[in-house]
Every structure is written in structure tokens, then in C-alpha cells.
Amino acid sequence: MADVLTHVLVGYVIGTLLTFRVESLGQAHVALVVIGALSPDFVKIQLLFPDGFVAWTLGVPFSWSPLHTVAGSVLVIGLGSLLVAPAQRKRALALLAVGALSHHVLDLLLLTPTGESYAVFWPLLEYRFPSADLYLSSDRWPAVVAGCCALVVWLVDRSRTAAPETAHE
Secondary structure, three states, X not given: OHHHHHHHHHHHHHHHHHHHHOOOOOHXXXXXXXXXXXXXXXXHHHHOOOHHHHHHHHOOOOXXXXXXXXXXXXXXXXXHHOOOOHHHHHHHHHHHHHHHHHHHHHHHOEOOOOOEOOOOOOOOOOOOOEOOOXXXXXXXXXXXXXXXXXXXXXXXXXXXXXXXXXXXX
């Protein structure tokens, strides 16, 4: 569970930092980055609907695993961008993509038993990058570090939004 929390917190940090830089972005846009950061983990739908059950239901071979690749992320964020108003789709697509990219980058830093990451660019490439072996998905320290970063960014954001109100008094 620390892995999912880490992705959410990193998405929040990135999204909030983007609001510091781009004036037209607000909290709703931060949520899009967070959703994008979670999108590769939509593969966990297999816990509710296992591959075998879906394959049996559809009558064809089936796997949820491709959702946790760049191609799967492109599919999910493309469909997700259709859920916003047409005038906001390009921005939503970009923010969801930033979040998904952060997820894949963090996953490439994982310690794996084989020393290789997953085939992130499948089906285009079967190549598996060497894993950076920085942390295990079960480690709690990445979530603690991401939580501390999120707390700092939240405090800075809060002081930035509170500053104009105190200037009027």
C-alpha cells in the first residue's frame, strides 16, 4: 500500500508545483495529475475481475497487464481526457500524462528480484531497463519521503494563498 500512497503524494507534489509555475492551474488540475499518477495502477482491477474470468466471459484470451505500460497509460489517459469539457481536453491530457509519467519513472527505480524493470514500452519494445534498485514496493520510506515533500509543498501553497488575504487587512 505504501507504493500507491507514494504515487499519490508524488502526483500531488508535481501538480501543486505546476500551479506555482502556471497561474491558470488550480486544485482541480492537481487532481488530474494525481489521477494520472494512479492510472498505471488501474491494472489492479484484476483483483475484482481476474484475467481468467474476463477471458472466460469474453471468450478470448485476456490480460489487464498491458494497462501498466506506457501504451496502456496512453489508452487510459486518452479515455480519461474525454471525461472533461472539449475546451479543457488538451490540458487534461497533458496533466494526466505528467502524472502517468511520474508513476512509470518511480516504478523504474524499484528493486526487482531479476534486476530488470517491467517492459514499460511494450508492445513497441520488449526491452526491460535495468532496475535502479533504489527501493522495494513494500518499503515505507518512499511514502514517508513523499509525505514530507507533500507537507512542505502544501505549507508553501497555503502560505502563498494566504498572503494576498493578509495584504488587504
